[in-house]
Amino acid sequence: MKEIAIDKIDRAILSLLQTNADWSATDIAQQVGLTTTPCWRRIQRLQQNGLVTKKVALLDATRLGLTTTVFVQVKAARHDGQWLQQFARHVESFDEVVEFYRMSGEYDYLLKVLVTDMASFDHFYKRLVNGIDLNDVTSSFAMEQIKYSTAMPLHHL
Structure with missing residues (x-):
């Protein structure tokens, strides 16, 4: 993978995009001191070089009824x-x-699972274990x- 040079302004742009991808280029430009x-x-260069992979809306799991988070560890x-x-x-x-x-360690795989309740997890679990050895x-x-954060640390850049 080709390494791209990131300067202070690129880092500031990436930081702003992580907090709000709806900001216009004009809004971002004002905050980073560019036209x-x-x-x-x-922004286009950062996207073309794969540093910005998607722009999505983050949803509130709890408001969607997904109130149960389960971490499932699997041994192959x-x-x-x-x-x-x-x-x-x-x-x-x-x-x-x-x-x-x-993963490394005792378990081979880690899954983060979001469900509405214990019954929905039980339904998920049965489908998971019945589908493969x-x-x-x-x-x-x-x-x-x-x-909880989707923001990547950028201080090392």
């Missing part, structure tokens, strides 16, 4: 490419899974969300 056209060009039944592809396809088919990671599955229910 609109050079700011717009920088096998450690080969074919099983991994099958497992990835299986997990990706569930809308309830909002994050999915391959797994060695072990354990689930932990989040009691309280203390921090």
Whole structure:
């Protein structure tokens, strides 16, 4: 992957876009000390180089009734490419899974699952374990969300 040079202004633009992607190039330009056209060009360059991958609306899970967050840890039944592809396809088919990671340590995979309640998690769990051969599955229910952010740290740039 080609590394792109990021200066102080690019970092400020990225920081602003992370807080509100609805801001116009003019709004951002005013905040970073540029005129609109050079700011717009920088935004385009950041997008073309893959630093800005999407612009989305973030929804409130609780207001949507998704009040139960569950972290599901999975031990693989096998450690080969074919099983991994099958497992990835299986997990990706569930809308309830909002994050999915391959991990080091005792468990091989970590899923973050959002559901409305225990009954909906139970329904999800049964579909998960019946769809593919797994060695072990354990689930932990989040009691309280203390921090949530979609913003990437940029101070290292």
